[in-house]
Amino acid sequence: MRTDSVSGTPAGSAEYAGAAAAPLVPAVKTTAEHLVYLLAAHGVEYLFLNPGTDSAPIQEAVYALQEAGVPTPTVLISTFESVSLAAAHAYWKVTGRPQAVFVHVDAGTQNLGAMVHNVMRDRAGVIVIAGKTPYGEKAGPSGGRSSAIHWQQDVPDQAGIVRGYAKWTQEITRPEMLDRAVGRAVQVAASAPAGLSYLTVSRDVLMDPPCLDESRVSGYAVPAPPAPDPAAVARVAGALAAAEAPVLVTSRLGRTPEGFAAVEKLADLAGLPVTGRLEGGPVNLSTRHPMNVRNPAEAAAAISAADVILLVESDVPWLPAHVTLRPDAQVFHVDVDPVKASMPLWAYPADVAVQADGAAALTAIIAELDKVITADPAVAKRFADRARSLRDRATAPRQAPAVGPLTAAGVMLALNEVIDAGDIVVEEAVTNAPVIAQALERTRQGTLVGSAASGLGWALGGALGVRLARPDRRVIAVTGDGSFLFGVPTSALMMAAEWGTPFLTVILNNGGYRASRLPVYSLFPGGVSARRGDAVGTRFTKAPDYPALAAACHAHGERAERAEDLVPALRRALAALDAGRAAVVECVIAQD
Numbered sequence: 001m002r003t004d005s006v007s008g009t010p011a012g013s014a015e016y017a018g019a020a021a022a023p024l025v026p027a028v029k030t031t032a033e034h035l036v037y038l039l040a041a042h043g044v045e046y047l048f049l050n051p052g053t054d055s056a057p058i059q060e061a062v063y064a065l066q067e068a069g070v071p072t073p074t075v076l077i078s079t080f081e082s083v084s085l086a087a088a089h090a091y092w093k094v095t096g097r098p099q100a101v102f103v104h105v106d107a108g109t110q111n112l113g114a115m116v117h118n119v120m121r122d123r124a125g126v127i128v129i130a131g132k133t134p135y136g137e138k139a140g141p142s143g144g145r146s147s148a149i150h151w152q153q154d155v156p157d158q159a160g161i162v163r164g165y166a167k168w169t170q171e172i173t174r175p176e177m178l179d180r181a182v183g184r185a186v187q188v189a190a191s192a193p194a195g196l197s198y199l200t201v202s203r204d205v206l207m208d209p210p211c212l213d214e215s216r217v218s219g220y221a222v223p224a225p226p227a228p229d230p231a232a233v234a235r236v237a238g239a240l241a242a243a244e245a246p247v248l249v250t251s252r253l254g255r256t257p258e259g260f261a262a263v264e265k266l267a268d269l270a271g272l273p274v275t276g277r278l279e280g281g282p283v284n285l286s287t288r289h290p291m292n293v294r295n296p297a298e299a300a301a302a303i304s305a306a307d308v309i310l311l312v313e314s315d316v317p318w319l320p321a322h323v324t325l326r327p328d329a330q331v332f333h334v335d336v337d338p339v340k341a342s343m344p345l346w347a348y349p350a351d352v353a354v355q356a357d358g359a360a361a362l363t364a365i366i367a368e369l370d371k372v373i374t375a376d377p378a379v380a381k382r383f384a385d386r387a388r389s390l391r392d393r394a395t396a397p398r399q400a401p402a403v404g405p406l407t408a409a410g411v412m413l414a415l416n417e418v419i420d421a422g423d424i425v426v427e428e429a430v431t432n433a434p435v436i437a438q439a440l441e442r443t444r445q446g447t448l449v450g451s452a453a454s455g456l457g458w459a460l461g462g463a464l465g466v467r468l469a470r471p472d473r474r475v476i477a478v479t480g481d482g483s484f485l486f487g488v489p490t491s492a493l494m495m496a497a498e499w500g501t502p503f504l505t506v507i508l509n510n511g512g513y514r515a516s517r518l519p520v521y522s523l524f525p526g527g528v529s530a531r532r533g534d535a536v537g538t539r540f541t542k543a544p545d546y547p548a549l550a551a552a553c554h555a556h557g558e559r560a561e562r563a564e565d566l567v568p569a570l571r572r573a574l575a576a577l578d579a580g581r582a583a584v585v586e587c588v589i590a591q592d
């Protein structure tokens with residue numbers, strides 16, 4: 001179990017250790033030093049920092065504490081805020097531990113951009129700390145206003161920038177509230193459903209002497225996610241036992257080893273087809289498992305034909321445009337937040353809604369089904385027959401074409417040849433996401449990661465965060481060309497070198513925004529755009545030279561236009577990666 005670096009108590013422990021267990025706060029001189037100390041004491045390992053005039057007391061605090069031998073988070077410079085927030089988000093996904101991102105007042109908060117949406121939708125535990133313009137009017141040791149920007153950055157509602165997305169916001173206005181504000185920030189961010197804690201603090205408060213009276217880091221327990229109601233578990237198991245065509249739809253059960261193992265166990269036990277992942281997200285069941293329904297049309301057909309739908313940890317289980325449920329279908333919905341009030345028009349049907357951790361619920365359902373099978377051999381036979389027929393349909397892995405023009409599927413098949421089962425793929429492939437889902441083999445838990453949300457530009461920062469969390473693994477981002485550019489590649493590749501977190505990026509270059517062109521055709525099938533085979537604002541005619549961009553940012557660059565060039569290019573890029581250097585492989589695929 002992870003232990004808190006200062007007090008030695010289990011981090012996230014559900015037990016209240018009591019104030020007596022709290023360590024003595026070291027001699028800190030400023031509220032900023034107290035803040036940095038508290039972050040480390042609460043287990044925050046990294047502080048991603050884009051500094052401004054507001055952060056000066058924090059910057060000084062880090063060195064002062066280090067010289068005094070007091071643990072601090074490791075500070076990582078950030079040259080673009082959205083990149084570091086995506087990194088912190090990804091770090092949470094891999095470790096379940098919230099990290100801190102410092103941004104400059106309102107301007108830095110604005111630069112977090114769409115990554116704030118991703119954090120909310122993917123339920124990631126992260127702490128953003130933003131400076132606030134000083135309250136004091138005169139410059140001096142109290143930290144008061146010293147520059148024109150300190151008037152310009154005085155805005156009516158700084159937290160309002162993120163209020164629609166943050167789980168919790170708080171301004172630290174007095175030193176005596178600091179320990180509670182930081183304890184709550186960590187607790188709120190990490191508790192399920194996890195989310196964004198947004199703290200603001202002005203420079204003059206950071207300069208204030210600390211208030212250490214009764215300061216404590218213990219007593220901010222992160223609650224264990226709820227276990228399912230036993231009566232609901234019995235209903236789900238009973239329905240699965242009686243079902244003729246059940247299906248499990250899940251988007252994120254595979255985020256934990258427990259969830260991944262439970263999906264496989266239930267699929268094997270009940271002969272249950274498994275689908276989901278419309279939002280992206282983790283691999284929930286090995287792609288080689290015969291019950292993994294990877295083809296979107298087959299998934300829609302399985303859900304349309306199902307009499308029992310077990311919907312676990314999924315926000316978008318199917319598209320109503322493609323799925324019409326059977327009139328007699330029963331939907332059992334399990335989620336730590338099954339009502340999803342943050343999506344105002346979320347109206348998927350649920351006959352039984354169970355508020356519970358998905359993995360815990362599946363484990364309980366499996367235990368209940370074991371009892372049913374033991375008591376009723378007819379159920380055991382139905383399950384075994386269904387499992388056998390699904391196993392019979394399993395297909396052999398496909399080979400990458402050796403020659404010819406590159407396709408997205410061909411790129412995935414080539415990746416299957418050159419990457420290892422433990423390598424972690426970070427995916428942001430947009431219109432090619434279904435191709436990845438069907439062609440890329442990911443057999444192990446945690447080896448496919450996506451933002452599971454719609455704010456593009458996540459993959460590069462995400463890859464940095466994954467590599468930070470798993471320095472023992474190779475990390476490979478697979479992105480659209482548009483998504484690559486949204487990811488602020490000059491910053492992300494520079495950070496790979498600064499932080500020592502190299503990753504490989506595979507760009508699926510289809511010449512621009514295909515996802516923004518196809519809806520023009522489908523909404524106006526007889527329209528001018530469809531006739532011209534073009535839609536304004538969607539094609540890149542002056543895209544950067546991607547390998548040259550990589551080279552300018554200390555990374556190895558390759559371009560492949562044909563299948564015969566791809567595997568050698570990928571192997572050279574992986575060799576660079578293994579030698580500690582980031583790499584970019586541009587794959588030129590068809591534009592349509």
Ligand SMILES: Cc1ncc(C[n+]2csc(CCOP(=O)(O)OP(=O)(O)O)c2C)c(N)n1
Pocket residue numbers: 114428429430431432454455456457479480481482483484486510512513514515516
């Ligand atoms: C931050 C952000 N801006 C704009 C969009 C709208 N959008 C969705 S898909 C897309 C195009 C993505 O292009 P690319 O990554 O090349 O993938 P492709 O569509 O070509 O498959 C855009 C602009 C978005 N989702 N997020």
Ligand SMILES: [Mg+2]
Pocket residue numbers: 480481482508509510511512513514
């Ligand atoms: Mg594209």
